[in-house]
Amino acid sequence: MKKLVLIALTLTICSVNAQTPKKMKLNAGIVTEKIKETKEFYTTVLDFGVTFENDFYLLLHTPDKSAQLSFLLPNHPSQKPIFQSPFxxxxxxxxxxxxxxxxxxxxxxxxxxxxxxxxxxxxxxxxxxxxxxxxxxxxxxxxxxxxxx
Incomplete structure (x- = not known):
């Protein structure tokens, strides 16, 4: 019986660990009307690079590309309400x-x-x-x- 409980416990732990992501990457985002000023600041003051941009979204990366930071225009129709209010x-x-x-x-x-x-x-x-x-x-x-x- 003890062996059966130990096997069940081991399988449960393995199952939980298998579902836990091994790697996570955080990309913080700020909703702002100041996309242009923000791009200028981060690229010229802190030497960030532009990973992606369009008319309502800007994704920047640190100089070594180890982290990213994004900016989104408020009230954009492509976004759900939780991503529309400006900071x-x-x-x-x-x-x-x-x-x-x-x-x-x-x-x-x-x-x-x-x-x-x-x-x-x-x-x-x-x-x-x-x-x-x-x-x-x-x-x-x-x-x-x-x-x-």
Whole structure:
């Protein structure tokens, strides 16, 4: 009987694991009327590339193509209601982990990009600074380091 229960339990675990995706890819999206300004900001300030775009949708990728971010015009007739309301400019942020935060900080300052949080070290281990995109989204550019405490 114990052997039968063990076999059933093993089959159940294998079945659950077989249904769980092994790989997931996240693509965050923002609904905004500022598609043009957003494209300009991410491609010139952060060196993102354009993966795809049409008249109502913009899909960007990080310089190393490891992550994507999308933008969608509000109230587009091709989209269902849950994807039509525009972002209100509050309550969202992005964190971009980089290896060379000091270099990027200097590069953006030299381009005249407004720095919202100056480059600094945090006791919990972040060396970072922050900027804001055209939609009001805070972007934290960070290099993770060892905590000082």
């Amino acid at each position: 209100n400019g509050k309550g969202a942020y992005l964190t971009i982990e980089v290896e060379n935060v000091d270099d990027i900080y200097e590069k953006l300052k030299s381009k005249g990009v407004k720095i919202e949080i100056e480059l600094r070290d945090e006791p919990w281990g972040d060396r970072h600074f922050a900027i804001v995109d055209p939609n009001g989204i805070g972007i934290d550019l960070v290099k993770y380091t060892e905590p000082t405490e």
